[in-house]
Every structure is written in structure tokens, then in C-alpha cells.
Amino acid sequence: MAEPPSPLGPDGFQKASNVSRETLDRLTIYAGLLEKWQKAINLVGKSTLSDIWRRHMLDSFQLLALTDRARGSWIDLGSGAGFPALVVAICSEFDVQAVESDQRKCLFMSNVSRETSANLVVHKERIEEMAPVPADIISARALAPLDRLLDLAAPFVHDATEILFLKGQDVDEELTKASKCWIMEIERHRSLTSEDGSILKITKLRRRSPTREAEYHE
Numbered sequence: 001m002a003e004p005p006s007p008l009g010p011d012g013f014q015k016a017s018n019v020s021r022e023t024l025d026r027l028t029i030y031a032g033l034l035e036k037w038q039k040a041i042n043l044v045g046k047s048t049l050s051d052i053w054r055r056h057m058l059d060s061f062q063l064l065a066l067t068d069r070a071r072g073s074w075i076d077l078g079s080g081a082g083f084p085a086l087v088v089a090i091c092s093e094f095d096v097q098a099v100e101s102d103q104r105k106c107l108f109m110s111n112v113s114r115e116t117s118a119n120l121v122v123h124k125e126r127i128e129e130m131a132p133v134p135a136d137i138i139s140a141r142a143l144a145p146l147d148r149l150l151d152l153a154a155p156f157v158h159d160a161t162e163i164l165f166l167k168g169q170d171v172d173e174e175l176t177k178a179s180k181c182w183i184m185e186i187e188r189h190r191s192l193t194s195e196d197g198s199i200l201k202i203t204k205l206r207r208r209s210p211t212r213e214a215e216y217h218e
Contacts, residue, residue, distance in 0.1 A: 008054035016192070017061050019091055026090050026116040027057055033112050034081060041104045043081035059193040060084030063139060063164045064092055066189060066201050072136035075099065075156055077127050078143035082109045082120075084166075085139075089118040094137065099123045099130055127152045134158040141166040146174035150182050150205065163202040166191065171198045181208055 008016075010031075014024050031052050037043055048055040060083045071093040076085035079098035086109060089096040098120060100106050106124040113120040123130055132155035140149050146165065153163055167174065175186070184205045191197030 005054070007051040008058065010053060013053040013057055013061075016058055017091075019061075023091055026118070027087070029116050030082070030086060030090065030112050031057070033108070033115060037108050037111075041108070043105065043108060044083075054193050056081075056083050057087060059166065059191070059197075060087035060141070061091055062192045063166075063199065064088065066164055066187075066199060067137060067162050069094075069136060069162070071095075073097070073134070074137040074139065075133075075135040077138065077140040077149070077152055079109065079122075080105055080141075082112060083141055085109070086112055086116075086118055086120060088139075089113070089120040090116055093119075095119060095121075097121045097123060097133075097135075099125065099127050101126045132156055135161060137162050137164060139164045139166075142168075145177070146171075146200070147178040147181060150178055150184075150202075154205065154207065157205050159204075161203070161205070163200070163205060165200045165202070167198050167200055168194075169196040171200070175200075182206070183208055 010024055010028055034043060034052065038049065044056060063084055074088055074094040074096045076096065076098050079085040079100045082098065085096050085098035088094055096119060098109055103124055106122050109122050135156040138153045138156055138161060143149060149165055182205060185203045187201040189199040191199060
């Protein structure tokens with residue numbers, strides 16, 4: 001078994017991402033707040049704390065390379081501690097909305113947003129209960145199986161929406177299941193931060209009609 005890579009620090013992240021020093025400083029504030037708040041509430045897996053810059057910062061940042069857009073509306077579903085929502089808001093010109101039902105995590109994201117001047121709006125509600133608004137980009141990370149994610153994303157999709165989902169080793173099984181109910185164009189990209197990870201870029205999403213879905217199962 002291969003040895004895990006050495007933890008990535010701020011300088012390693014900057015080399016991989018080419019962000020400005022100002023942006024790196026804002027992300028460093030974010031990382032410090034995460035470590036501080038983690039002592040009181042469980043924001044991320046404890047095993048990932050020693051490699052925040054790879055497991056969370058770079059893992060989130062890599063999504064920006066998969067869209068040709070430089071700005072627009074970005075909705076992140078189930079944002080948790082702000083990954084990728086806060087990283088995208090700090091590192092880009094997107095207008096980012098984070099949807100999270102856990103009040104403590106929302107308070108954390110709002111605090112980081114203030115401290116870093118991130119262009120982020122936090123919605124403290126369940127995704128299913130949020131009023132649907134069209135989004136240019138929709139993202140989610142470690143939230144739910146693909147078929148469920150597409151159900152959650154569908155109300156926010158317009159004709160040119162790009163959907164970016166970070167997925168793990170079960171991605172093939174999830175794609176097979178989701179294709180029974182959904183028609184979509186898919187690009188699959190290898191994750192920069194996980195050997196088993198993939199990023200799905202989904203466009204032209206539409207639900208199969210009941211007739212076609214029945215035919216698919218035959």
C-alpha cells in the first residue's frame with residue numbers, strides 16, 4: 001500500500017492553486033477559525049484536520065478549474081463547514097449561496113464570511129424547503145448518493161446550469177442508478193486530492209419521462 005502524501009501547507013496550496021497572497025491570507029484565516037471552532041463543534045472529520053489544505057481547501061478549489069465561467073450564481077448544497085462554498089466565495093467572483101440546515105455550521109460559515117469578506121449568503125434551511133432560484137453552478141460534497149443529489153439540484157437547474165459533484169469510490173454504481181431516472185451529459189474528472197475520488201460535471205439535466213423510464217427498465 002502506498003504511503004499517504006505528506007500534509008499540504010499554505011505554501012503548497014498556493015503553488016498548486018496559484019492564488020494571490022491576499023487570497024491565501026483569507027484562506028489562512030478560514031483555516032484558523034476552523035481549527036478553533038472544531039474544538040467546540042464537529043465541523044469536519046478529525047482525521048482530516050492535520051491536512052486541511054489538501055483535504056478541504058484544495059479539494060474545494062479544484063472545482064473552479066472545471067467551469068469556463070468566471071462569475072455568476074453558485075449554489076452549494078449541504079455546505080457543512082463551508083466546503084466548497086466558502087473556498088469558492090473567497091477565491092472567485094461568483095455570488096455563492098450556501099444551503100445548510102445545521103444552525104451551528106451556519107453560524108460558523110457566517111463568522112468566516114465576515115472575517116474574510118467572502119461573497120457568501122448562508123441559508124439556514126433544508127434544501128427541499130428553499131425557494132428554487134436558477135443557478136449557473138450547483139455543487140455538493142459528501143452529501144448524498146447521486147440520484148438523491150439530482151433530485152435536490154433539479155429545482156435550481158436552468159438550460160445552461162453546470163453541476164459539479166465530488167464523489168467517492170462508489171461513483172460507477174451511483175451513475176448506473178441515477179441514469180435510470182435522469183438524462184444528462186457527464187464529464188468525469190479525477191480528483192486532485194483523492195486516488196478514489198472523482199468530480200462529475202453534469203449538464204443538460206432532465207428527468208426521464210415515465211414512459212421512457214419504464215422502457216429503460218425493460
